[in-house]
Amino acid sequence: MSMTVPAKKITSRQELAELKKAFKGHTLMRMVSEEPEKRREISVSMGTCGIEAGARDTMLAMLDEVVAQELDDVSIMAVDCMSPADDCSAEPIVKVEFPGEKSVRYKNVDVATGIEIVQQHLAKGNIVERAKI
C-alpha cells in the first residue's frame, strides 16, 4: 500500500491539522457509510445506457467536488438503471436524497451539471432547476 512519503516531519499541531485535511478523502466514504441515518445520498444511474451516456465521468467529477467542498456527510453510489422502460434519453440520471425528505431527480447530468448539483444543491441547498425532472 502506497504512502506519500512526507517531505518533512510534522513540527506543529497546525501542520498536523493541515495534513489531515489532505487525507480526508481517503476515509470519508467509509466513515460516512457507517452512519446511514445521517447520510445524504447521491445515486447515479449506472445501467448500460447510463454508462454509455457518460454516467461514470459524471460520477467521478461529482465525487471530486464533494471532497473539494468538504461535505463529510455525502455518499455517492452507483445504482441500477433508473430510466423508464425503453427510454434512455434522460441518462445520465442522478438522484439526490436528504434523510427524511423527498428525493430530487436530475436528467442528462453531464460533468458540468454534476459539479453544479454538488455546489448548489448539496453545498447550499439550492435545487438546480434547469436539470430537474
Next chain:
Amino acid sequence: MSNYRLQILICGGTGCVSSGCLEVEDALVESLRKHGLYEETKVIKVGCFGFCEQGPIVKVYPDNTFYVRVEAKDCEEIVAEHLLKGRPVKRLFFKEPSTGERYSHHRDMPFYETQVRVALKLCGIVDPENIEDYLAVDGYDALAKALTEMTQMDVIDVIKASGLRGRGGGGFPTGRKWETAYNAESNKKYVICNADEGDPGAFMDRSIMEGDPHSVIEAMALAAYAIGADEGVVYIRAEYPLAVNRLKIAIEQAKAYGLLGKNILGTDFNFDIQVNLGAGAFVCGEETALINSVQGERGEPNFKPPFPAQVGLWKEPTVINNVETYVNIPQIINNGADWFQSLGAPGNPGTKVFALAGKINNVGLVEVPMGIKISDIIYKIGGGIRGGKKFKALQTGGPSGGCISQENIDVEVTFDNLEKVGSMMGSGGMIVMDEDDCMVDIAKFYLDFTVEESCGKCTPCRIGNKRLYETLENISKGKGKIEDLEELRDLGVIIKDCSLCGLGQTAPNPVLSTLNFFMDEYRAHVVDKKCPAGACKDLLEYVVIPEKCIACTLCKRVCPVDCIIGEPKVIHVIDQARCIKCGACEAKCPKDAIVKQ
C-alpha cells in the same frame, strides 16, 4: 487530488488470510481491470471485522454492502453486477441461521446490532498499513491535544476520571497506575504494551494490532508523556507474524511523519518504541515475568510489591498496560472522561471485547458495553446454541477463569460480577458449552494447560496443580472416590493462597467453579461411575434398548471386536466387558436402539 468512486475492504486478519482472502483480493483486482474499474476503485486489506467464521468478508463502499464467505470465483459477479451496474449479489449476503433472513448491511445483523465499538472502532475501517488513513480519522489528534494543551497531570486526571480499568485481566484502574509512575522519582521511565495474549481462546489483542496499530502507538505516546517516559516496548508473541509486521510498518510510518522520535510536533517530548518478540509462554504475560523476559532473563514472575510502576524495566518506573486498554485512551482524551463513563456500567465503564467461541451459532470477536447480560451475548449476538441443544455453561477468563452456569445466565458482565459468580473477566475468552460437554473434562482440559505452562518456581503451583490434574483424571476414568471431591477443593484453595503469581493463584479456578456449580456431575462420576454428558469415554456404556431392537443384526456385523451377541429374531445384547466403545454400532442401528449412557 483524485478520489475513488468505490472502495472495497477485504478482511486481512489472520483468520481471513487462512480462509483465502488473498486469493479473493487477486480475483477482485483482475475483474476490476477487466471491466475498466480498477482506476476508480481502491482495494484495501483491513483488520478483522470480527465475524471470522463467515470469512473472508468483503465490504463494498459507498453502499456499505457486507458480503460473507466470498470466494475467488464470486469476484467477477461482484464486479460486473454490483460495482458496474449497482445490483448487489444477494446470494453472498449473510443469512441468519435461526431465521433464514438475509442482511445486506452489517449493522442490521443481530451479531453486530448489540455491539458497541470503541476498542475495535477502526478495525476493519482503516488501512492498517497506511498512516494516512489513521490521520484522516482523528489520528494523533489526542497526542497533539495533550502535548499542546494539557499538562502531564491533566492527562492522568482525565484517565482517572474516565474510570478505565485494565483489560489485560486484572481490571486495575489505569489512571492510578499512571499516577504512581508519574510520582515515582527518576529521570528514566518506560512504558510497555503487553501484547503477549497468552489465553489460548483470545485473539482481540492480535486483531487490534493487525487492524489498527496506530491507536496503540498513539496511546503509548500519551502514556509516556503523562508519566515522563521516553522509551516504549511492545512485547508481542512471535506467533503473531502479521501483527508484528503491521506494527513495525506503523512505527516506521509514525517516525517518518515525526510522530515518534525527537521533539514530537515541535515540543520537547521525545518518544520511541521498540518491538520485543516473546516466545509465547503463558506466564510471560504476567507483568513482572514479562519485564524479566525483556531484560533477557528467564520469564519468571517476581514478588509484588514493588509494582512495575515503582520498580519496573531496568529497575525504573514502568507503566505496563494491555493492548485493549491502550486503544481506549486516544478516544478518552478526544471525547472526554464523561463520554467514556456514559458507556458501560457503574464502576465498570466502557466496553470489553470478547472472543466468542464454542457451541454457539455466531462465533467471532464481539465488543459489548460492560454490564450487558450474559444471556444477551449468547442469544442476541451469538444467535443461540448450535443445533438447538441446551446451554450448560459459559467459560470465561480462559485458563484462570471459571464456568458460569444457567442459574447465573442473567448476570451483567462486569469485572466484579464475574468474580462474584466464581469466574473472572480475564482477557475476554468466552466459550459456550452445551449438554454434550462434561464439566470434569473441561476442568481437566484447562488444568492440563496450566500444568504445562507453570514456570515451576513455586511448589504449590508446580506440584499442587499436577495433583489436581491427576485426581481429575482418575475421576474421569471412573477411579474417583467421594473423598476426592473434598480434597480437590482443599488443595485448590491452598494453591490459590500460596502461589507466587497470578498463574498459580488462578489455576484451580476452573476446578473450583465447576465443583461449585456442577457438583452433581462430579458425583455422578465418582458414585455412579457415569458421565452424564457422555464425554468421558471410560464411563460410557453402549446398550441395546430391548423394546426398540428389531434384531436386524446390523450392529453385530459392524462391531470390530465382535462383542454383540444376537442372531436374527433374537434381541441383541452388548458384552460390556469386551466393548471398546467405538460407537460403530450406534451409528449403524436403523432403529436408534443403541444408546450410550
